[in-house]
Amino acid sequence: MIKFRNDYLKSFITEAEIAAIQPEITTAHNTLHNRTGPGNDFTGWLDLPKGMEAQLERIAQVGQRIAGLCDTLIVIGVGGSYLGARAALEFIRGKNYNAFAEGTPTVHFVGTDLCPDTIVDLLNLCRDKSVCLCVVSKSGGTTEPAVAFRIFRQFMEEKYGAAATERIYTITDEKNGSLRALTTQRGYTSFVIPGDVGGRFSVLSPVGLLPLAAAGVDIKAIIGGAQAAKADFADASIQNNDCYRYAAARNILYRRGLTTEIMAFYDPSLAMFAEWWKQLFGESEGKGGQGIFPASVCFTTDLHSLGQYVQDGKRNLFETVLSVTQPFTDIAVPHEGGGDGLDFLSGKSLHHINTTAMEATAEAHVGGGVPNIILEVGKRDAYHLGYAAYFFQLACGVSAYTLGVNPFDQPGVEEYKKAMFRLLGKPE
Amino acid sequence: MIKFRNDYLKSFITEAEIAAIQPEITTAHNTLHNRTGPGNDFTGWLDLPKGMEAQLERIAQVGQRIAGLCDTLIVIGVGGSYLGARAALEFIRGKNYNAFAEGTPTVHFVGTDLCPDTIVDLLNLCRDKSVCLCVVSKSGGTTEPAVAFRIFRQFMEEKYGAAATERIYTITDEKNGSLRALTTQRGYTSFVIPGDVGGRFSVLSPVGLLPLAAAGVDIKAIIGGAQAAKADFADASIQNNDCYRYAAARNILYRRGLTTEIMAFYDPSLAMFAEWWKQLFGESEGKGGQGIFPASVCFTTDLHSLGQYVQDGKRNLFETVLSVTQPFTDIAVPHEGGGDGLDFLSGKSLHHINTTAMEATAEAHVGGGVPNIILEVGKRDAYHLGYAAYFFQLACGVSAYTLGVNPFDQPGVEEYKKAMFRLLGKPE
Numbered sequence: 001m002i003k004f005r006n007d008y009l010k011s012f013i014t015e016a017e018i019a020a021i022q023p024e025i026t027t028a029h030n031t032l033h034n035r036t037g038p039g040n041d042f043t044g045w046l047d048l049p050k051g052m053e054a055q056l057e058r059i060a061q062v063g064q065r066i067a068g069l070c071d072t073l074i075v076i077g078v079g080g081s082y083l084g085a086r087a088a089l090e091f092i093r094g095k096n097y098n099a100f101a102e103g104t105p106t107v108h109f110v111g112t113d114l115c116p117d118t119i120v121d122l123l124n125l126c127r128d129k130s131v132c133l134c135v136v137s138k139s140g141g142t143t144e145p146a147v148a149f150r151i152f153r154q155f156m157e158e159k160y161g162a163a164a165t166e167r168i169y170t171i172t173d174e175k176n177g178s179l180r181a182l183t184t185q186r187g188y189t190s191f192v193i194p195g196d197v198g199g200r201f202s203v204l205s206p207v208g209l210l211p212l213a214a215a216g217v218d219i220k221a222i223i224g225g226a227q228a229a230k231a232d233f234a235d236a237s238i239q240n241n242d243c244y245r246y247a248a249a250r251n252i253l254y255r256r257g258l259t260t261e262i263m264a265f266y267d268p269s270l271a272m273f274a275e276w277w278k279q280l281f282g283e284s285e286g287k288g289g290q291g292i293f294p295a296s297v298c299f300t301t302d303l304h305s306l307g308q309y310v311q312d313g314k315r316n317l318f319e320t321v322l323s324v325t326q327p328f329t330d331i332a333v334p335h336e337g338g339g340d341g342l343d344f345l346s347g348k349s350l351h352h353i354n355t356t357a358m359e360a361t362a363e364a365h366v367g368g369g370v371p372n373i374i375l376e377v378g379k380r381d382a383y384h385l386g387y388a389a390y391f392f393q394l395a396c397g398v399s400a401y402t403l404g405v406n407p408f409d410q411p412g413v414e415e416y417k418k419a420m421f422r423l424l425g426k427p428e
Numbered sequence: 429m430i431k432f433r434n435d436y437l438k439s440f441i442t443e444a445e446i447a448a449i450q451p452e453i454t455t456a457h458n459t460l461h462n463r464t465g466p467g468n469d470f471t472g473w474l475d476l477p478k479g480m481e482a483q484l485e486r487i488a489q490v491g492q493r494i495a496g497l498c499d500t501l502i503v504i505g506v507g508g509s510y511l512g513a514r515a516a517l518e519f520i521r522g523k524n525y526n527a528f529a530e531g532t533p534t535v536h537f538v539g540t541d542l543c544p545d546t547i548v549d550l551l552n553l554c555r556d557k558s559v560c561l562c563v564v565s566k567s568g569g570t571t572e573p574a575v576a577f578r579i580f581r582q583f584m585e586e587k588y589g590a591a592a593t594e595r596i597y598t599i600t601d602e603k604n605g606s607l608r609a610l611t612t613q614r615g616y617t618s619f620v621i622p623g624d625v626g627g628r629f630s631v632l633s634p635v636g637l638l639p640l641a642a643a644g645v646d647i648k649a650i651i652g653g654a655q656a657a658k659a660d661f662a663d664a665s666i667q668n669n670d671c672y673r674y675a676a677a678r679n680i681l682y683r684r685g686l687t688t689e690i691m692a693f694y695d696p697s698l699a700m701f702a703e704w705w706k707q708l709f710g711e712s713e714g715k716g717g718q719g720i721f722p723a724s725v726c727f728t729t730d731l732h733s734l735g736q737y738v739q740d741g742k743r744n745l746f747e748t749v750l751s752v753t754q755p756f757t758d759i760a761v762p763h764e765g766g767g768d769g770l771d772f773l774s775g776k777s778l779h780h781i782n783t784t785a786m787e788a789t790a791e792a793h794v795g796g797g798v799p800n801i802i803l804e805v806g807k808r809d810a811y812h813l814g815y816a817a818y819f820f821q822l823a824c825g826v827s828a829y830t831l832g833v834n835p836f837d838q839p840g841v842e843e844y845k846k847a848m849f850r851l852l853g854k855p856e
């Protein structure tokens with residue numbers, strides 16, 4: 001469950017304002033669900049929670065096979081072919097997953113950039129490991145993953161010879177593109193990225209689920225969470241729909257000139273989830289000279305960095321706080337008569353102190369004129385990851401239609417590619 | 429050296445505009461160097477490059493002692509007591525330093541947040557290691573590091589008994605505060621945070637240098653780089669001063685309504701340097717309802733995420749690209765007749781492709797209406813880290829005075845602390 005808390009927002013937005021935007025939210029809801037809006041051929045993600053059920057068994061089995069074959073899983077992909085899996089892995093298992101992985105492979109992401117160090121370091125790390133590859137790319141033609149795959153394919157073939165084939169898994173388009181062609185030619189085990197699901201909406205497809213299954217995550221629970229979210233937010237009435245309440249609030253704030261939204265979280269294991277969120281909203285809404293700029297902060301860390309700006313800088317921003325109510329682990333501040341000035345915290349749990357810091361910060365930032373939306377997530381587990389993924393995808397679709405843009409294209413991403421291919425001499 | 433490149437900026441800012449702001453920059457320069465402005469009792473960082481020379485030998489020796497004593501160094505600190513050391517370590521040694529550290533200890537940062545997992549994971553990681561602590565806090569009273577230090581002090585005393593004393597190092601105020609009192613009482617080896625140097629300007633003091641020395645970094649080269657930067661930017665004339673050209677350009681753009689500055693970099697090992705930069709500028713300028721909001725992106729990764737927004741979203745932003753001209757490592761795209769569509773890149777070095785992506789992106793974003801400032805740094809090494817730290821600190825001081833704010837206070841940071849201490853029942 002995700003609960004929308006109004007207590008640090010109500011001094012900025014009245015219920016009348018929420019009611020006034022209801023017709024626009026209803027229109028956006030209908031446009032999305034009736035598939036009548038721009039980009040409607042990329043709304044397959046709406047049905048993924050139900051649609052994935054038939055595939056879950058096979059994904060789980062292949063995930064287990066990967067876990068049995070290797071101690072090191074390299075996932076090659078960029079953007080939506082990378083962020084969802086990484087965000088989910090850290091959300092569910094924690095950001096230090098690799099340090100504590102036992103019985104399941106460590107997971108390393110590459111093909112995410114063009115920096116030589118990224119590749120060189122990972123090659124060095126893998127020399128003495130037992131490795132599998134999972135390559136995620138709709139077309140196979142995106143430069144970063146294609147370069148990484150060429151290098152690691154060679155690495156695998158040198159290391160394993162013909163047996164490399166059973167250690168390489170691909171997730172790509174059903175029919176088209178160079179990665180599908182390579183898959184067929186070499187006989188790799190493969191999964192399909194549905195044609196009507198865009199990259200940033202693909203975490204609930206094999207794109208997210210196969211790497212997670214290999215890491216031992218309960219992918220049925222993920223899909224269960226997504227199904228629950230779909231059911232919970234089926235009603236377009238904002239009164240009954242915390243997801244649409246979020247979409248409505250951010251549109252109201254944006255129209256007032258609050259053009260930057262900061263996702264704040266108090267658990268570093270949510271950092272990659274915030275990165276996933278930044279792609280989801282930034283790429284969906286940032287077009288035609290419009291859109292809310294998505295930023296993120298890890299509190300309390302960044303209270304000692306960007307906190308000053310948020311409290312007292314230019315007033316063109318609002319915060320969305322992703323707060324996890326149940327701790328993943330906990331520890332108490334030990335008793336000590338050491339004169340360190342901390343005795344008022346002795347015996348208190350760190351999770352309690354952290355949660356108190358969250359409430360105090362919301363109160364302070366509201367006092368500084370920054371609206372705070374609090375989204376409470378029950379727990380950092382597979383179920384809530386699925387729930388949260390669907391929550392934000394749905395909020396994004398409705399929010400972008402309310403803003404008046406196509407949520408499902410990304411025309412601006414082509415510009416630098418055109419210039420790059422020209423400078424690199426790519427044949428037409 | 430850092431070179432300010434004008435080629436993706438000149439279509440936005442004329443030389444006449446630069447000349448017009450010269451009097452303000454000159455005034456800011458004089459205010460800073462004559463120490464006549466608000467916050468002038470925190471301008472000690474101006475002289476650190478020269479002032480640190482006398483201490484370098486002792487810092488290097490103690491760093492070596494730490495490296496000899498332990499395989500795992502835990503650095504406890506938050507904000508300016510943390511970001512500088514971490515940014516510098518990753519800048520100089522790469523973000524995967526811990527995976528490849530040989531002969532020098534791995535370095536872990538804690539006391540940076542209040543999430544229980546951070547502490548619990550690190551305790552688990554340290555059980556079988558040989559550990560030293562380096563505790564950085566001016567007062568000792570900041571909650572995050574104070575809590576972490578209480579927990580890890582207990583851990584060390586249980587593990588090492590009386591010998592814990594020689595494994596704990598503190599960096600704190602010369603005379604005041606609970607950490608100085610604990611240091612005296614227990615007999616820890618200690619260094620002084622100069623009273624006239626604020627946290628975000630402290631990386632060139634023992635705060636940054638001791639952890640770096642323990643990790644085997646050449647701290648004399650860092651200070652050498654800072655000294656060179658100080659000499660290079662002594663002249664207030666923008667024509668001869670790339671540092672002030674940067675300060676001038678960002679003020680000109682801000683006055684035009686470009687209120688978000690995105691630091692972009694193409695090497696993931698600069699991510700923490702960008703975090704350091706965000707604190708430096710955000711905390712120095714974000715006050716009184718003013719200031720440029722500092723954000724960062726790791727390209728090409730985030731071209732597949734925030735790239736769409738930057739290319740085509742709301743036009744209230746500009747980019748500052750930190751580009752490293754010499755690669756740290758390199759690797760060529762291997763030849764292969766594999767039909768992956770990449771043959772036009774066969775044999776090309778990844779650094780070349782990455783640099784081409786940078787130029788192409790700047791060209792594309794300029795086409796989308798986003799001014800691009802390119803700052804070229806020669807190399808990711810100790811000398812250039814020192815140079816870059818001084819460059820940005822100086823740019824920040826001059827820029828903030830030009831903006832009309834005190835660069836050296838952070839009044840807004842107290843607000844959430846007040847609320848938190850009230851909610852936690854801290855005695856007055």
